[in-house]
Amino acid sequence: MKPTQESYTPTFAGTFVVEFAPGEFTSGLKAIEGFDAGQTMALLGRDRITKGPKAYTSVQCGRGKEDHIELNSDLVYINHSCEPNVAFDLSSADRTKWNLRALKRIEPGTFLTFFYPSTEWDMDQPFTCQCKTPTCLGMIQGAKYLSRKQLVAREFASPWILEEVDERDKNGKAVSRL
Numbered sequence: 207m208k209p210t211q212e213s214y215t216p217t218f219a220g221t222f223v224v225e226f227a228p229g230e231f232t233s234g235l236k237a238i239e240g241f242d243a244g245q246t247m248a249l250l251g252r253d254r255i256t257k258g259p260k261a262y263t264s265v266q267c268g269r270g271k272e273d274h275i276e277l278n279s280d281l282v283y284i285n286h287s288c289e290p291n292v293a294f295d296l297s298s299a300d301r302t303k304w305n306l307r308a309l310k311r312i313e314p315g316t317f318l319t320f321f322y323p324s325t326e327w328d329m330d331q332p333f334t335c336q337c338k339t340p341t342c343l344g345m346i347q348g349a350k351y352l353s354r355k356q357l358v359a360r361e362f363a364s365p366w367i368l369e370e371v372d373e374r375d376k377n378g379k380a381v382s383r384l
């Protein structure tokens with residue numbers, strides 16, 4: 207579920223703002239404040255997030271079929287980049303600690319982006335990436351289709367994703383695009 211432009215009330219007023227653009231899937235989330243590398247930018251909120259089916263709006267929190275959450279906040283507008291500036295860190299056993307973290311210095315007015323395969327194993331809605339960064343991977347489908355090297359190059363991936371990749375590779379199903 208995404209807030210729409212018509213009904214828009216910022217979830218994190220003064221911190222983030224959705225920049226709505228015409229057309230489908232073209233909007234994004236901008237930082238209003240500046241953030242330092244490594245800084246926790248927002249807590250996802252244990253009472254705000256809900257479990258839901260895998261969808262283009264969900265974030266995966268584990269390897270189980272049911273392990274997908276809806277953010278129910280403006281954070282759903284964070285687009286993917288192959289050179290991301292933030293990460294969703296859902297690695298704590300304590301859900302109150304699940305957070306959005308800056309991977310690098312973020313100046314006010316910067317669009318936020320995370321590397322979708324850092325949380326998603328096999329995405330519901332793959333797409334051709336338009337991040338236009340030098341290391342763009344093209345088709346984004348989830349970590350299942352990437353090598354360990356491609357994942358760790360983006361600085362953060364959920365620990366269970368890296369374990370799953372190691373398991374896949376141990377079983378001889380290594381991705382050839384190294």
Ligand SMILES: C[S@@+](CC[C@H](N)C(=O)[O-])C[C@H]1O[C@@H](n2cnc3c(N)ncnc32)[C@H](O)[C@@H]1O
Binds near residue numbers: 231337
């Ligand atoms: C949760 S939405 C993110 C917000 C979305 N831009 C919107 O306006 O609703 C995820 C969808 O945004 C689009 N998207 C996000 N990052 C993208 C990228 N780097 N290149 C192309 N499409 C992207 C894809 O359609 C993806 O399924």
